[in-house]
Every structure is written in C-alpha cells, then in structure tokens.
Amino acid sequence: MKNATSVCLKTESLSSRNFSRILLIKPSALGDVVHTIPVLPKLRARFPAAQIDWLITPENAGLVRDHPDLSGVVLFDRQKVAQLGWNLSAATEPLRLFRQLRQAHYDLVIDLHGQMRSGLMTLATGAPVRVGFGKPIRRTR
Numbered sequence: 001m002k003n004a005t006s007v008c009l010k011t012e013s014l015s016s017r018n019f020s021r022i023l024l025i026k027p028s029a030l031g032d033v034v035h036t037i038p039v040l041p042k043l044r045a046r047f048p049a050a051q052i053d054w055l056i057t058p059e060n061a062g063l064v065r066d067h068p069d070l071s072g073v074v075l076f077d078r079q080k081v082a083q084l085g086w087n088l089s090a091a092t093e094p095l096r097l098f099r100q101l102r103q104a105h106y107d108l109v110i111d112l113h114g115q116m117r118s119g120l121m122t123l124a125t126g127a128p129v130r131v132g133f134g135k136p137i138r139r140t141r
Contacts, residue, residue, distance in 0.1 A: 014129065019047055019108040023101070025055045025121055025132075026112040027076045033060045036112055037067065043110075044069035053104070055121060074100065076121070098124040 022043060026036045033056065043052055051071040054064050061073050077093055101124045111122045111132030122130050 014131075017108075017129070019129070020050050021104065021106045021108070022047060022050050022052045023055060023074070023104070023106040023109045023125060023127070024052065024112065025109065025118045027055055027118065028057045028060060028078060028113075030060060030063075032113075033063055037064065039110075039112070040064075040067055040069040053106075055101075074104075097121070101125045 024036070024039065024043070026033055040052065040054075043050070052069065053072045053074050054070055055074040055076055056064060057078050058075050061075060064070055065073055074097075076097060098121075101121060104125070106125045106127040108129045109122050109125050109127040109131070111118045111130065114132060119132065122132055
C-alpha cells in the first residue's frame with residue numbers, strides 16, 4: 001500500500017518531466033468544462049511543444065475545439081453509450097474509444113472528471129503517467 005510520502009515524491013518528480021502527448025479528460029457538464037478551460041494555457045506554458053488533446057462530449061466540443069492552446073479533441077459520445085443494451089452499435093462505441101485512446105500513445109493523462117467512467121478511460125490510454133482522483137489514502141495506526 002502506498003503512503004502519503006510516496007505519493008508526494010511522485011508528484012515532485014513530475015515537475016522535472018517533459019511530456020509530448022497530453023490528454024485532458026473532462027468530458028461533460030457544461031459548467032465544469034468552462035471552469036476547466038483555464039488549465040489549457042497553464043499546460044501549454046509548461047509544455048509548449050506538446051500535443052494537448054481534450055476528451056469531451058460532442059455537445060461540448062465546440063467550447064474548446066478552437067482554443068489556441070489545444071491541439072485536438074477526442075470525442076466521447078455519451079448518448080450513444082447510454083443506449084448500451086438497447087442498440088448493438090452502442091456496444092462498439094466504448095471499444096472504439098478505448099482503441100483510439102490506446103493508439104494515441106499519450107504519455108500524460110490528466111483526469112479532471114474524477115468518476116469511474118473517466119477513470120476507465122484514463123486506464124485505457126495505457127499512459128505511463130496518469131493524474132487524477134484516486135481513492136483516499138487509508139491511514140493505519
């Protein structure tokens with residue numbers, strides 16, 4: 001089990017790393033997407049040559065698609081996935097997305113959504129460095 005010290009050490013070691021392919025995960029909720037936009041200039045300032053993509057739903061993609069600090073968008077069709085069990089083509093959507101995420105070879109993924117679904121997407125990338133909301137550290141006495 002990891003302790004707080006090891007988590008802090010890993011965070012400190014990230015400050016000296018250089019990443020070339022970055023994925024930001026914040027797929028939905030209009031207000032949350034708007035509040036996440038200020039992350040883009042910070043990422044671009046720290047990683048000026050990196051490809052920075054955003055995983056987002058089609059209905060929110062227009063908010064960020066033309067942002068000067070964003071390289072591209074990866075679309076997550078949440079409405080299609082919601083039809084899982086009712087529509088055969090809906091079953092292929094998660095597989096298509098997971099394959100696309102894996103083939104992109106991201107070296108840093110930042111999950112700002114913090115839900116089970118976004119955690120699965122983060123894992124699907126296979127990125128060596130994944131930042132997000134983990135389960136709380138259990139303290140033992």
